[in-house]
Amino acid sequence: MKQFYALSTVWGILLAFLPLRTMAQDTTAWQKVIAGQYSPAQKAAAGEKLALYFQQQKQFDRAFEWAQKSIQAARQTQNDSLIFRQYSLLSTLQEETGDMEEAIVTLNQYLMSAGKRRKSENDANALNNIGVLYGKLNDYARQTEYYIRAQKIYEVLGRSIQASKVTVNLAQVYVNIGNSQEAIRNLRSLLENTKDKALNDAARCNIYSTLATAYLVTKKPDSAFYFSGLEIAAAKRTDNPNLLFNAWQKRSSFLLQSGDMNAVKLANDSMLYYAQKSGNLSKEGISYSNLGMYYAFLPGGMPQARDYFEKALAIGQQMNDLKFRVNSLNNLAAAYAALGEHAQAYGFQEKAYQLLKDSLITNAGQEKVAEMQARFQAEKKEARIKLLDEKNKLQKRTTYFLVAVLGLFAVLCFSLYRNMKNKQRTNQKLNTLNRSLEEANQTKAKLFSILSHDLRSPISQVYQFLRLQQMENVPLSQEQKQSLNHKIQTATSSLLETMEDLLLWSKTQLDQFEPKENKVILRELVAECIRLLQLNIEAKELNVINQIPEQTLVQTDAYFLRTIIRNLLQNAIKAAPDKSSVTIVFENNILSIENDGQPFTQADYEQAISNNASQNPLSGLGLKLVAELSGRTGIGIQFDKGRTAATAAHIVFRA
Numbered sequence: 001m002k003q004f005y006a007l008s009t010v011w012g013i014l015l016a017f018l019p020l021r022t023m024a025q026d027t028t029a030w031q032k033v034i035a036g037q038y039s040p041a042q043k044a045a046a047g048e049k050l051a052l053y054f055q056q057q058k059q060f061d062r063a064f065e066w067a068q069k070s071i072q073a074a075r076q077t078q079n080d081s082l083i084f085r086q087y088s089l090l091s092t093l094q095e096e097t098g099d100m101e102e103a104i105v106t107l108n109q110y111l112m113s114a115g116k117r118r119k120s121e122n123d124a125n126a127l128n129n130i131g132v133l134y135g136k137l138n139d140y141a142r143q144t145e146y147y148i149r150a151q152k153i154y155e156v157l158g159r160s161i162q163a164s165k166v167t168v169n170l171a172q173v174y175v176n177i178g179n180s181q182e183a184i185r186n187l188r189s190l191l192e193n194t195k196d197k198a199l200n201d202a203a204r205c206n207i208y209s210t211l212a213t214a215y216l217v218t219k220k221p222d223s224a225f226y227f228s229g230l231e232i233a234a235a236k237r238t239d240n241p242n243l244l245f246n247a248w249q250k251r252s253s254f255l256l257q258s259g260d261m262n263a264v265k266l267a268n269d270s271m272l273y274y275a276q277k278s279g280n281l282s283k284e285g286i287s288y289s290n291l292g293m294y295y296a297f298l299p300g301g302m303p304q305a306r307d308y309f310e311k312a313l314a315i316g317q318q319m320n321d322l323k324f325r326v327n328s329l330n331n332l333a334a335a336y337a338a339l340g341e342h343a344q345a346y347g348f349q350e351k352a353y354q355l356l357k358d359s360l361i362t363n364a365g366q367e368k369v370a371e372m373q374a375r376f377q378a379e380k381k382e383a384r385i386k387l388l389d390e391k392n393k394l395q396k397r398t399t400y401f402l403v404a405v406l407g408l409f410a411v412l413c414f415s416l417y418r419n420m421k422n423k424q425r426t427n428q429k430l431n432t433l434n435r436s437l438e439e440a441n442q443t444k445a446k447l448f449s450i451l452s453h454d455l456r457s458p459i460s461q462v463y464q465f466l467r468l469q470q471m472e473n474v475p476l477s478q479e480q481k482q483s484l485n486h487k488i489q490t491a492t493s494s495l496l497e498t499m500e501d502l503l504l505w506s507k508t509q510l511d512q513f514e515p516k517e518n519k520v521i522l523r524e525l526v527a528e529c530i531r532l533l534q535l536n537i538e539a540k541e542l543n544v545i546n547q548i549p550e551q552t553l554v555q556t557d558a559y560f561l562r563t564i565i566r567n568l569l570q571n572a573i574k575a576a577p578d579k580s581s582v583t584i585v586f587e588n589n590i591l592s593i594e595n596d597g598q599p600f601t602q603a604d605y606e607q608a609i610s611n612n613a614s615q616n617p618l619s620g621l622g623l624k625l626v627a628e629l630s631g632r633t634g635i636g637i638q639f640d641k642g643r644t645a646a647t648a649a650h651i652v653f654r655a
Helices: 007-015 020-035 040-056 060-075 080-096 100-111 121-136 140-156 160-176 180-193 201-217 221-238 241-258 261-278 281-297 302-319 322-338 342-356 363-381 384-470 478-510 522-532 534-539 558-575 602-608 621-633
Strands: 518-521 543-546 553-556 581-587 590-595 636-640 647-652
Touching (some): 080 100, 080 121, 100 121, 201 221, 201 241, 221 241, 241 281, 261 281, 281 302, 281 322, 384 478, 518 558, 522 534, 522 558, 558 581, 558 590, 602 636, 621 636
């Protein structure tokens, strides 16, 4: 993964300007600076140079010692850039020795260091570098966390280029964790919303390269090839041979999967050209190895493949790259074996074995080399007249071995595919069960909330009437007692009807909110709601006027509609002044409940159902129930002024 502000990059730039060949002569002078009467900044610079020197000498214990001393001196200067550079140096040393966790701790110590009063670009650089380190530990969750924190600081500071680079890094993380769609969405958004000057061609190369990889993972080869072409075009505009090499290398990989061998040859030739132009031996060796693999796939191309593998081996020996040399030796052994030159094949395989026998060779590789060595010794002892016959037998055995390996590989791939499908099916079932359980819990919570909301008020009224009737000190006439008994009976009847409604409504909740629509006589249903709230109406001495025409029919769920009207009417009664009127009318398929109370607007309604805090007494669970049930039945709810009233609730039925 390409990263910016990588820890090694910072010190690579510094090393380019330091005469390391003469550092050994200056170490004594630098140590005197640290021990003498010099400023903290001078001591920090001297400690930094000593740490860099011992880093080049691979004496990491001494490099750590001087890096820590340079941090102590730098912290006395209160120079944030100097402090950040020393912490970064120590973190780089720890990373180079493989201690990623300590490198992360060091950078976090910088972020928590004393004297920091604001977020700076150095903070963002440190957070980004920590993200790089977590990526090397394959901790993609924390890598993403630190990238996002760095990105926010860059955006606050107006560093759009750095912020866009973090976006590219995040996209690469999404590709690594298998979320290529999210990577594509972020990068496409970056390209669309960023001005042309904010992204140079080098940055666009990274974006196009990551998009090409993401589209290939999502099995959209046409889009992958399109962005691969854009990457090459952007790299050409930079005239940077390293970027051009990387672009053509990715292009070669894509083309090899498509089977377009002519295009593969062009891509590999371009890789070699730009590798030689950059002067990078490693890239030149990779180019020769790729060309060798290209010719190995062509009929009759094995001699050319052998020649390119030999060039790659020469590059590997020049670089002293063990892994590359072993890979080149194995390629040459395979090429000579395919050409029937088994002695040479054995020789190259034996050299590869000698390179890896102390550390890297596997048990299977050891057995293979031993088998090849025994076979070759046996062939040498046999009479020359039988040599051709033995070579034929060797070729047959090789063919059988390859067939067996391919068969085992096919079985392994099939087993892995089947296991993957089984896991996917199991995960789908678990997700379905989890969703069902969550819906059931939500339904239960809603049911208990409704029971508490709609039953508390009627039960409270019955309780108060009974207490009033039992009070001995309150003299009541016979008519007052009869009136009180009548009110208790009415309240109890309303309570029973409310409970019945709620039980029936709870059944619809358990049936996953599936309303059952029928034709409903609207006037009778509204009259029933008025009876349920009669005690509230009498308490405020209101005049509730039901102006709905007789036999007016609407197509809806009666239980849902009753709950909606009852809650809206109850709110209208609460808001209406004492001894005023509440009017219920039905015109143009709209049922309106109007009162003269304090205005209640559509904005108040939307705020009440959005879980936001509100001081309006009409807000709460009742309105949320109205919103939920109306949404299930296709009924619209609107609040505005009525014909003559201060406020009105409108229930809009479907035409």
